[in-house]
Amino acid sequence: MKAVKASLASALERPDPKIRFYLFHxxxxxxxxxxxxxxxxxxxxxxxFIVLGQSIKADPAALADEAGAMALFGGKRAIWVEPAGDEIAEGVGALLDAPASESAVVALAGSIRKTSALLKLAEAHPAALAHCSYVPEGRDMERVVIELGRKNGLRIMPAIAQRIAGATSNNQAIAAQELGKFALYLGADTANPCDLDQETLDLLGADSAEADVMRLGDLALAGRMNELIDELGRLPSGGSEAIPVLRSLQRRLLMLAPLRARVEQGQSVDSVMTSMGKSLFWKDKPLIQRLLSVWSAERLTEAAARVSALERQIMLRPLSDEAALGEMLVTLARAARQKG
Structure with a gap:
């Protein structure tokens, strides 16, 4: 069935056990x-628990079997399919017709046609829930930021929310990541809420990094070692550039991960680039094309984990660790050169 916007939050916070399949598109x-x-x-x-769409296409019954299996080590799990499309429709049909299911199946499909077999199935069946996400703009995105902040223990004024929306290009995933880091820095949580101020944004916000700061992460991911070493040498001694560099690198990795997943599902790098259209600045296209060819999804995930761990380490200390930043970037550059 199609999700009702007014009740979507409660449907996600308190899921109906009768719903076996969730389609977000x-x-x-x-x-x-x-x-x-x-x-x-x-x-x-x-x-x-990640299941590939192509494996469901090859064996439609596998999805129902996996959803019906007990977790080996106990605990809750959800079957995660991304990217998803009509190739999993038959498998989803088998899932919905199965007598029982232990785990819900969550599928992320991106933009799909109204005539999609998967969409029609999800909207028509009472044991499925489908929701279409549109890019929030203006006041809508400000409200999203304020609500995300509340869940992180942050009180956010409209002017601050507007700045965060602009700095993250209305990307909810990046905004949520930003707010999580602000909450960590301020020591905020729902039991101990804090005001998010302009000073914190100036220090840590996504718009605090200049183009040359973003360039450091891009040079590392592209394996351009000599240029990277030169840029690192230009960083002022005792400065606080580590956090902006890591934040820009995280945003790049977050952008690359779903694109690379499509490549590993069988799409060519060229077709993935074409699908991005005007959402990608033309000057960045050669770089992104190279990075999608060099970095696998697994390596991108590993890189993102290391970057997040280093940022957390730096944020919990009063001074930035420039040596650790340089070591991280050089390690990424070496990995890229080995792949390239």
Missing amino acids: GPDEAGSRALAMQLLKGLGDAEK
Whole structure:
């Protein structure tokens, strides 16, 4: 069935056990992913168990079998399919017709046609829930930021929310990541809420990094070692550039991950680049094309985990660690050169 916007939050926070299949689709892929992650929490902090769409196409019964299996080590889990399309429709049909299911199936489909077999199935069946995410703009995105902040223990004024919306290009996933880091820095949570001020945004916000700061992460991911070393040498001694560099690198990795997933599902790099259209600045296209060819999804995930761990380490200390930043970037550059 099609999700009702007014009741969507409660449907994700307190999922109906009768719902076996959730389809999040639409042009706002970051918003769909944010909703899917909210659902995992509602399912008891369920762990993602990734199943590839092509494997479901090859064996439609496998999806129902996997959803009906008990977790080996106990705990909750959710079957996660991304990217999803009509190739999983037959498998979803078998899932919905099965006598029982232990785990919910969550599918992220991006933009799909209204005539999609998968969409029609999800909207028509009472044991399925479908929601279309549109990119929020203006006041809508400000309200999203304020609500995301509340869940992180942050009180956010409209002017601050507007700045965060602009700095993250209305991307809910990046905004949520930003707010999580602000909350960590301020020591905020729902039991100990704090005001998010301009000073914190100036220090840590996504718009605090200049183009040369973003360039450091791009040079590392592209394996351009000599240029990277030169840029690192230009950083002022004792400065606080580590956090902006890591934040820009995280945003790049977050952008690359779903694109690379499509490549590993069988799409060519050229077709993935074409699908991005005007959402990608033309000067960045050669770089992104190279990075999609060099970095696998697994390596991107590993890189993102290391970057997040280093940022957390730096943020919990009064001084930035420039040596650790340089070591991290050089390590990424070496990995890229080995792949390239």
